[in-house]
Amino acid sequence: MHDIRALRDNPAHFVAGWSSRGVDEADGLVAEILRLDGELRRAQTTGQDALAKRNAASKLIGAAMGRKDMAEADRLKAEVEALKGDIAAAAEVEAKVGKELRDLLAAQKNLAADDVPDGEDEAGNVETSRWGTPKAGAPAKDHADLGEAMGLLDFEAAAKMSGARFAVLKGGLARLERAVGQFMLDVQTTEHGYLEVNPPYLVRDDAMFGTGQLPKFEEDLFRVGEHLLIPTAEVSLTNLVREMITPEEELPLRLTALTPCFRAEAGSAGRDTRGLIRQHQFHKVELVSITTPDKSDEEHERMTTCAEAVLQKLELPYRRMLLCKGDMGFSARKTFDLEVWLPSQDTYREISSISNCGDFQARRMDARFKRKEGKPEFVHTLNGSGLAVGRTLVAIMENYQDEGGRIAVPAALLPYMGGITHVG
Numbered sequence: 001m002h003d004i005r006a007l008r009d010n011p012a013h014f015v016a017g018w019s020s021r022g023v024d025e026a027d028g029l030v031a032e033i034l035r036l037d038g039e040l041r042r043a044q045t046t047g048q049d050a051l052a053k054r055n056a057a058s059k060l061i062g063a064a065m066g067r068k069d070m071a072e073a074d075r076l077k078a079e080v081e082a083l084k085g086d087i088a089a090a091a092e093v094e095a096k097v098g099k100e101l102r103d104l105l106a107a108q109k110n111l112a113a114d115d116v117p118d119g120e121d122e123a124g125n126v127e128t129s130r131w132g133t134p135k136a137g138a139p140a141k142d143h144a145d146l147g148e149a150m151g152l153l154d155f156e157a158a159a160k161m162s163g164a165r166f167a168v169l170k171g172g173l174a175r176l177e178r179a180v181g182q183f184m185l186d187v188q189t190t191e192h193g194y195l196e197v198n199p200p201y202l203v204r205d206d207a208m209f210g211t212g213q214l215p216k217f218e219e220d221l222f223r224v225g226e227h228l229l230i231p232t233a234e235v236s237l238t239n240l241v242r243e244m245i246t247p248e249e250e251l252p253l254r255l256t257a258l259t260p261c262f263r264a265e266a267g268s269a270g271r272d273t274r275g276l277i278r279q280h281q282f283h284k285v286e287l288v289s290i291t292t293p294d295k296s297d298e299e300h301e302r303m304t305t306c307a308e309a310v311l312q313k314l315e316l317p318y319r320r321m322l323l324c325k326g327d328m329g330f331s332a333r334k335t336f337d338l339e340v341w342l343p344s345q346d347t348y349r350e351i352s353s354i355s356n357c358g359d360f361q362a363r364r365m366d367a368r369f370k371r372k373e374g375k376p377e378f379v380h381t382l383n384g385s386g387l388a389v390g391r392t393l394v395a396i397m398e399n400y401q402d403e404g405g406r407i408a409v410p411a412a413l414l415p416y417m418g419g420i421t422h423v424g
Helices: 004-009 010-021 026-066 069-108 143-150 155-162 172-190 203-212 234-241 293-313 360-365 389-399 411-416
Strands: 126-131 225-228 245-247 253-264 281-291 319-322 334-342 347-356 368-370 378-390
Touching: 004 026, 004 360, 026 069, 026 203, 069 293, 069 378, 126 172, 126 293, 143 281, 143 389, 155 203, 172 253, 172 281, 172 378, 172 389, 203 234, 203 360, 234 281, 234 360, 234 368, 234 378, 234 411, 293 334, 293 347, 293 378, 319 347, 347 389, 360 378, 378 389
Parallel strands: 245 368
Antiparallel strands: 126 319, 253 281, 281 378, 319 334, 334 347, 347 378
C-alpha cells in the first residue's frame, strides 16, 4: 500500500516509478488517484463543517428554550435536522469514494528501489555473481526421467487422484526430499539465528491482503471454505506482526518455517508442465525478516547470503541475479533471485527469490515499531526462500546423478539419510 501523502507531495515520482514497472498510462492512474483523494477530502471537510454547525445549533436550542423563545428554538431544530441530512450525505460520499480510493491504491505494485535496473522482463535482469562450476561432461538426464526410471517418482498415480501438476515420491526419493527440508531448516535456525515457527496453512483474506496476494492474484490461490491455502509461509510469518507496534530493541525479527505451499499457477499455462519445477503443492523453507527502515538493505544482503549458504553446503552451482523493475513481484522494491544449475536444461533456473518489500506490506498490515523516542513508524518486511525444497531436490537429482542412473546423496545430507548413500 502506498502513502497517499507522499503521492500528493510528489506525483511525478509515482508516475515515473509505476511507468518503469510496466504500468500503462501511469500519469492517468495518478491523476485518478488524486481526483478521488480530492473528492474524499472535500466530503470529509463538508461533513466536519456540518457536524460543527449542528453541535453549535444544538447548544443554542437549549438557550432559546431557556428564554422561552420557542420560535428561535423551532428554527434551530429545523436547522439541526437539515444539517443531519448534510452529514449523512457527506458520510455516504466519504464511504463510497474512500473505498474506491483504497481499492485503487491497493491494486498498485510497489515502487522499485533506486538501484534496481530498468527492464520489462527477465531479459533485463543482471547477473551479479556466480558460485561453483558445472561439471563438464556430467550426465544430463532430466530429473523426471530419472525418478520414473527408478520407480520412485510417479506422476501418473498423482494425476489419477489429483490431476496435473502433482507428484508422488516414494522410498529413497521421498526420504531425500524430507532430508533436504530438515537440513535447510537446521541451517537457518542453528547457524543463522532464525526462529523456527510452525504456522497455520489456512489464512483469512485480510492476511493475504497484508502481504499483497490479494486482491490482484486471487486466481493463483486455492480457497477452502472461508479460508485460503498459503502459497508460501511468507503470508503466515509476516502477518505475525500485523496490527502490532514492536519495540525497536526486538528488531530484527527473523523467522523461518518449513511448510507445504499451494499455488494454482493460473498464469503459467504451458510452462514446466512435466516434472517437479512447477507444482500445485510443494514444500519450502521460508525466511522472513522484520526490521527498521535504516537496516533493511543490510538485512536483504544478509538474508540472501543465508539462502546461498544452503546451495554452497550442497555444492550446487548457482548464480545471483538482480531482478529488473519489470520482473519483480508485486510487493517487492528490490529482489535477488538465486538460480541453480540444471544439467538437463544446460542453464540456470530459479530456486529462490529474496525480496525487500520496504514498508509496502507493513502499511497494508498496519505493522509498526517504536523507537525509545518518537512516534511509531512502519517496519520494513523482507522474505525469501531458503530454499524451495522440490526445486532443490531437482537440482540434486540432476547434478548428483551417475552413469548408472542413481543419485549420490550430498555429503551435507548424509546425517539425515539413515546410512543411505545413494538413491535408486
